[in-house]
Amino acid sequence: MTVNQYYSFILALISGMVFLNLYKTNSMALSQAELVAKVDVLTTQVTKVQGEIAAVKQALADALANGQAVSPELEAAVNNLGTAIQAADDLNPDA
Numbered sequence: 001m002t003v004n005q006y007y008s009f010i011l012a013l014i015s016g017m018v019f020l021n022l023y024k025t026n027s028m029a030l031s032q033a034e035l036v037a038k039v040d041v042l043t044t045q046v047t048k049v050q051g052e053i054a055a056v057k058q059a060l061a062d063a064l065a066n067g068q069a070v071s072p073e074l075e076a077a078v079n080n081l082g083t084a085i086q087a088a089d090d091l092n093p094d095a
Helices: 005-026 030-065 072-089
Strands: none
Touching: 005 030, 005 072, 030 072
16 A cells, blocks of 8 residues: 555545544534534544644655665554554444
């Protein structure tokens, strides 16, 4: 998988996580103001995660472009990110 494919995959998972979280929230009896507040929190969270993903993507691309072996720290960061995304994806079983 290329870096761009990996990045696109991660962004698709994040979008799915946001949708699932909104769906779960929407199924509860919350007021419109509470939903707006929830969307604001989720938007902030997604923005933060996008920055983290972009940093990992750039570090990986830089290492590969320079012919460097991927450092253990970068490999651990990618693995941790994958674990976090999988945990979020597992919150709602696939159909």
